Amino acid sequence: MSIRERLSGNEAVAVAMRQINPDVMPAFPITPSTEIPQYFSAFVANGQVDTAFVPVESEHSAMSAAIGAEAAGARTLTATSSCGLALMWEELYVAASDRLPIALALVNRALSGPININCDHSDAMGARDAGWIQIFSESNQEAYDNFVQAYRIAEHKDVRLPIMICQDGFITSHAVENIELIEDDKVKAFVGEYCPENYLLNDNGTMAVGPYAIPAYYMETKRAQLEALKNAKKVALEVAEEFEKISGRKYGLFETYKTEDADYIMIIMGSAAGTGKEAVDELRAEGKKVGLLKIRLFRPFPSEEIANAIKHVKYIACMDRTESFNGHSGPIGNDVRTALYNAKADCEVINYVYGIGGRDVTVESLKSVYEALMEIEKTGDVGERYHYLSLRD
């Protein structure tokens, strides 16, 4: 029997971490993810886990120590947000290149400046080319479920890459929701023992990690990483299928909501997908054929799969909770357009920047996005393709 609880997203992830009982957790506090290492420290203090908690002096050192620990043969995780992830940036690339399946709980928060502690995805987007698997969660339940599945994907022999489980700062990290936890023993059996093949502390051999690679080898390293990252797509689906058996909850690479007969689709990620579904329901009640696609696996990007799911739709709005300063689109806008172009789809795609720095995302505001798509159909005038939603005058 699963356990019904009321937990914040941070606590839910901390519970998943306790159930996983990792070997090492180096961490440095930063709002809004601070509660995760706090809860976890209490588990350590109460003898509920066997983990070495390393209270490092910065996020750079958190990821550096995580790399050392994981390379040594220990199952390792950490948590951070915003500037913390930015400070780790160099190390994120090292972790991926060293093929270390570290798990990171990212509680999404805006990057400075101006300094802002609220939600957006600029932190995760700054790391999107680092070679990590990135999974986004809509709710506390998803944050928990995704974290339970994390190591099975990351440690898979065809993958062996670090994984970032993202949830939205404050919106899910601090809001308390009803949640269903899986029993400790079931999680333990699902996640399994970590048995790396090669590691620093191997009693039966030595290992050297982190070489200098000249041009004759560097490129092949990156290509090998890409192949592994691409494999994460298939593995994520296999793991989701097994997860459904123990939880009854179904996960894919993305979720479609009323898209089958939709004429207008919004593509969105994170907690705002819940608000978007409400907007869909209200517009559907008015007879409008609207739908929503929520991305779960952002890296690797399920390009063909998303194109196949939406290429029949004429009007699409891509919702980016970040500004990527190229002047024409956000990361989701870019990826979706590339996917559609490669699929030779003929869709009108507009792109919105929304909710950055914690700007409220309301049902009304997301309904206005669908209304803009309908207006394009009505007038035949696409106009600007890159917008800011709910911007003050």
Added chain:
Amino acid sequence: MAYNFKELMNKEERLAPGHRMCAGCGGTIAVRNVLRALHDEDRAVITNATGCLEVSTFMYPYTAWKDSYIHNAFENAGATCSGVEAAYNVLKAKGKVKNNFKFITFGGDGGTYDIGFQSLSGAMERNHDMVYVCYDNGAYMNTGIQRSSATPMYADTTTTPVGKESNGKTQNRKDLSAIMANHDIPYVGQTTFVQNFKDLHIKAEKAIYTKGAAFLNIMAPCPRGWRYNTEDIIDICKLAVETCYWPLFEVEKGKWTLNYKPKTKLPIEDFLKPQGRFKHLFKKGNEHLIEEFQAEVDRRWELLLKACEE
């Protein structure tokens, strides 16, 4: 334990020859002599900050390291080693690792005094059971002899070049050994290549086999950066000690001990003269610069004598 030079030098090398470090490199001499202090039955994981040592000893697909080895980045060798050591404690307790492992980190003065200082300070404060060894050659040699906070005053480097308006570096060097001692860690040692490596060996063994965090600062001259005749490295080290520029001392659980006191303290010119980086100090009219250098050496020596209750 009696120090047996011949026996030690005949131990199997744990850093294999064939790496690409320069002939006469002080860094390599430091590494080989620290590794000789490891007991044969013990295994080790070596952590290495980015620098000459790393790029020259672990160029894919070859490694010169016989022990397990990890290079992560420039500024985080302390933190990386912390992670390895934390992993060891857990895996050992779980019975997943049977061997005894020791944890040794090597960084140059760039990776230790400067960019890696925070990471080092954190690792030492958390008292991980590890040794951080700085091979201090007094500048960023890997990138081409730029000044560091370990560079002595008036040294000619590529970012403190001597010119019409410049006599080289304008600041004194940071006293990192003292700073590490003030972290209140179980062991700090400062040494270099003198006495047939006896002082280095004893300190390395103490550092490795003292439980908790240990820091070893080894002056490791760089013939390219210091511009002396490569074969004179041992003389240079001896002069550094005899002039009291680089005193041999250790701090065990807060107790400072001077390990060697020259019978006659030699003038600093003796150390500066053979090095091209100080050539300009010997130009006519620059005598006062040498006097200033001497005054700083004297000031620090007196402080050390006081700390060691000499």
